[in-house]
Amino acid sequence: MPDQHEGPLCAMCNKAGVKTCSRCHGIRYCSTDCQQDDWAVHKLVCKQFTKFGDDQRRSPTQVRAIFFPDTAKRPRFTWLGGPPSGAEINSPASSAASGGGARLLGMNLDSVLDNNPVLHRPLESEIFIMSGRQPPGLRHMLPAQNRPNKSVGAIDPEMESFWTGSLFACGDHDLTPADFRHIVDYLRMECYREAILVLAPSSDETVQGVRLNCAGDTKICLRPHSEVFHVGISMLDDPNTLSSTIGQRIGIPLVAKGVPKAGGLPWHDRRFGPRVTDASDWNWHGCLFTRFEMRPRVEFTPRSFVVARVDRKPLYRMHAHAIVMYCYERMLGRQIVYEDPLGDPELEEIAEGARSAVNDDGIWGVSEDDFRQWYSTWAERPYARALMEREPGVGSPYDV
Structure with a gap:
């Protein structure tokens, strides 16, 4: 929820916006850090916004709008003519949003923004998104309206083919540029929602896995740290999945598949904590299953992952958490006490240990015998019992 501040807020977070862009004066930030984080997006419209001041308005009925041409290199500000009679959009924001300019371009109302989906705060005024996208059944009839949008691709290449027309x-x-930032957050969130569907099974034959979410998914998209996620059987044999060495060592073969890159767009340039500048890097749960001891070694940039058992048995959240906690404790050499059994334990300390362990072939003495013994004592801890209450009847992962 937004912090309680009087006056304008930062475009990148919910703190007070005490700084303005020195060139366009159309957006506010709480700090230099937030301003720098936004620059890759803001620079697309900053300079041109200075040419759209009140003195450039040709009519008092004109309002400043933003156009995302599908064939242009970047978005641009434009003037929208006065509101027509007989507005078609039923909204108190009334007629400017239903202006003839958008209708002449063959567009329809795609969405009405009254809040920022990334910052989870209401907007001062509604923003209308007009789109030329057509339903799949009509796309062959109007191919020009389904071209990849190059100007949206200037923001993020992953969005170019999603936002067509x-x-x-x-x-x-x-x-203003502040509104442009809200729009970008909306465009990214819509692309995110489409991206997570890629992991959904395409057939009726599925197996129960667990999705381990990064900080962006938990803090921005409000997903739990872990959740049951059914995957298609084909994922178990997919060459693009990652085989877990941890799973092999404890006798529970596991594979993992990362959420597509577009699944990290909503928090692409947001900061989380003093050292983590990309929320996708803050998923130690996921990296324990996938990144340590991988052959060949891969870049250490974990994000949200879906983990499943190769033997096609269901993977329960309780078992996934047990494996995570076991690895944490073996890595740190001590027991971890959780206030929240589904929370992230001491991330700063875990981070330092994890970075030093990336090239540690020993993996802290992890083995099947050791895990079996550890699991029998872990199951008696209060937070383990809390997990068991959420999945009643689930016993040892070796007895599934």
Whole structure:
């Protein structure tokens, strides 16, 4: 939830916006860090916004809007003519958003933004997103409206093919670079929702796995640290999945598959904590299953993962958490006390230990016999019992 501040807020977080862009004066930040984090997005419209001041308005009925042409290199500000009679959009924000300019471009209302989906805070005024996207059954009839949008691709290449045709953003008020940032967050979130569907099974034959979510998924998309996630059987044999050495060593063969890169777009340039600048890097649960002891070694950039058992038996959240906690304790050489059994334990200390352990072939003495013995004592701990209450009737992972 947003912090309680009077006046404008930072475009990148929910703190007070005490700084403005020195060039365009159209967006506020709480700090230099947030301003720098936003620069890759803001620079697309910063300079051109200075050419759309009030003195450039040709009519008092014009409002400033943002156009995302599908064939242009970047989005651009534009003027939207006065509101027409007989507005078609039923909203108190009324007629500017239903302006003839958008309709002449063959667009329809795609969404009405009244909050920022990344910052989870309401907007001062509604923003209307007009889109030329057509339903799949009509795309062959209107191919021009289903071209990849190059100007959206200038923000993130992953979004170019998702947002097809041109886009138009407008409202009853003059849009600013701050509104542009809200729109970018919306475009990214919609692309994220599509990306997570890629992991959904395409057939009826599935196996129960567990999705281990990174900090971006938990803090921005409000997902739990872990959740049951059914995957298609084909994932178990997919050459693009990662085989878990940890699973092999404890006698529970596991494979993992990362959420597509587009699944990290909502928090692409957000900061989490003093050392972590990319929320996708903050998923030690996932990296324990996938990144340590991989052959060949891969870049250490974990994100949200779906983990499943190769033997096609169900993987329960309780078992996934047990493996995670076991690895943490063997890595640190001591027992970890959890206030929240589903929380992240001492991330700073875990981070330091994890980084030093990336090239440690010993993996802290992990073995099947050791895990079996550890599991029998772990199951008696209070937080283990709390997990068991959520999945009643689930015993040892070796007895599934």
